[in-house]
Amino acid sequence: MTATDPNRSSPGWRAWLIWIVAVAAYVLAIVNRSSLSAVGVDAAGRFHADAATLSLFAVVQLAVYGGMQIPIGVLLDRYGSRPIMVIGMLLMSVGQLVMALSPSIGVAIVARMLLGAGDAAVFPAVVRLVATWFPAQRGPIMVQLTGIAGQSGQLVALLPLAALLHSTTWTITFGSVAGLGVLFAILVWAIIRNRPPEHAEDVSVNTETGVIRVVTSSIDTGVGIRAAWAHPGTRLAFWSHFTTPFAGTAFLLLWGMPYLTEGEGLSAAAAASLVSLNVLVAMLLGPVLGELSRRVPTRRSLALVIPSIGVQVLGWLLVIFWPGAAPLWLLVVLVVCLGAGGPASMIAFDHARTHNPAHRLSTATGVTNSGGFLAALTAIFLIGLALDLQGAGTPSTYSMGAFRWAFLTQLPLWALGTTMIIIERKHTRIRIGLDPERRRRA
Template sequence: MSDTARIADPSRIVRRRWLIWSSLMAIYLIGAFHRVAPAVIAKDLMSTFHTSGAVLGALSSSYFYVYSIMQIPSGILADTVGPRRTIAAGAVVMAIGTGVFSAAPSLAYCFAGRFLIGLGVSVVMVNAMRVCVEWYRTDEMGLINGLITTVGAVGGLLAATPLAVLSEAVGWRLSFILIGAVSLVLGWNGWVVVRNKPADCGLPFSNGGTDKGGDSSHTLGSVWEGVRMVVKNPYTWPPFFGFLSFYSTLMAFVGLWGVPFISQQYGLPNKDAANYVMVGSLGLLLGCPVVGYLSDRVLVRRRLPYVLFAVAYVGVWAVLCFVGGGKPPLASLYCVTFFMGFFCSGFTLSLVCTKEANPGHLAGIAMGTTNTGGFLGAAVLQVALGRILDLFWDGRIVDGVRAYPLQGYRAAFATCLAVSLIGVLASLLIKETRCENYCAAI
């Protein structure tokens, strides 16, 4: 078959795929917003519900627990039900959860709302990647994955200073009601615009990827056989643990404990402390397309950029733990948080590495498996750091909120440093695919 027959009107395909991508990313942006929002409203939550650090960590991590549990099921849904239906339903559940969270009369309702938010968001990333696998070429996937994570970083930016300003103006409850309404609108838009593959739009485009050697129609037996193949593949696990290392530690700082640390240790108002966390999200935003471009176009490698970014990321945590006795000079803090986000962007290669090391028709299951690592790690680490801080708490309360000593934060961040070292080891074991689909011998 000629290229002309395979790709009719390439410009139409390009326009349509970016419209679909934008619709998916609008939903994903709201989901990423929810991941780090507790950092900014931590003081409000602790004051309203009189919580300890461990309980606040558990509340924040409830999002990550359900997210991590849902990643393999999300991959199965992507390969069976299809991304369009799955993502639209996820957006509706996310909106309902946001409403429950915003109106919560007690901590139990907060947990329920946060759980529903995590459940709705949990299906978006893997299913969006599944759509991209069908609409984009293999040699574009590193960049696309970087751009997706960039959108996530924008969500993190919006959940920092902008949320702090909005919450100060109208209160945290009304802020989340507005966010829930936006989620509903974006879910409807996704249903109208998104199509799972070019053939659904009458576009005979083949990217030479996922349909090669695989059947897109799955029985229950074939789904579980696919899960077994992915889990037994040794090349699945280095990206899994690399993503766990990168993402869990970043979420521990940017997603929860960064704002309280900066506010309490440097004596800054909540809104000003959020600016430093926002710079971390900005670093992630800029780093994601950089690492994707380096991997796809400059180095044409996966392992090398992963290793370089992992090593540099460990260096940033070392600075935060040891410079100034665990309290770097305020003038340097913008640099520290920026480079924390920038070098953490290496994790964006994790899903691509897993996809390329597994059979193409199992792309959804493979990416879902790896995605579990980062969110399971974030769930566990946020609670663990809360408990560490509670162990160091000396009973001091400021404005109805527990004030933790520097020694507590230093112990918590030293734990993050140890976890980040796992990422360096994992990066050295990643299968080098040279940016091509590689079906590992299993």
């Protein structure tokens, strides 16, 4: 029997092999995405960059990643996962090679743009492979497993990549990552196929009902985007994804390691262990929050989203206003609190799926996803700008006090997002009939 035969509920060995290769490529994409997280201080020294300029590396990368989501969806519909993943891996390889040889900040920023464009292609392509090679009933759990496995790429970026850099050179380190990308592009082309051979197009099979649906990932534009945004449930999803993950993203993607080493005075190994703990907490909390979201569909915002924001704010405020250097136990509390943001942000996609019809789901998902990227790039840039304004924009001038004041720039983003979540939650509950509509005064 084939991997997606309607008479069986279990995927065949070929489906699992394709998924394993695709997930391995996704792990490498996360390594590429996070490759500056452990070497931010080294990058600042290499390019003689102040904090605001250094933050541009992450800002342009995230901006390109978010901006490529719509084109990637269209290309996936036309060509399928295999060629798009190969192109994505090659783009990341070119980006890392340019980074390895870059003589200036301008060229390095172009390298991060190439990396963001390539990275944008990988996860949507893997999700599409899950839909076409696995029974439809297994889709949610397979996507969760893909996301959890991908987080291990951050651990690779934090530990082995930093160790390689400090034992060799910048060019060898980033050149090695570029070479891995080429090898994985070849592996993806050799192993992965867009769909099982018995299907003429990408389809998702429900093995319980026999229903076969064509898989689409493109984001419709114009009317679709306006219609999606008009529903308060989509706006609730946008602000939930805007508010929950940005602090953890800013910490992991750029500012965590410089703060822990240059600000709090930890060794590189101790700082990397703390950031690794953040990743592990996120991986462990993902399934837990996913199950809780399923069980309390009408109370997700109050029971899960807002509390996850609250613990992040509390964690940062305790560290920021602690007299003197924060003790290790308090830094552990901080990274655990930040670890809740990523899994909580996935609840936003539950909102988007719940409140939008199937034909508009990809549009709503794209709108939701943009919220997190907008908040993250804003936070990263504001932290860098705040460091510069305090005269602490280079590794030689980084200080604990400057970092703590810089991290306070996250508070307005949390305040804005939380306020909008409360407002749009009320509008959503009125829209779906859970709360009565307020009567206007005569």
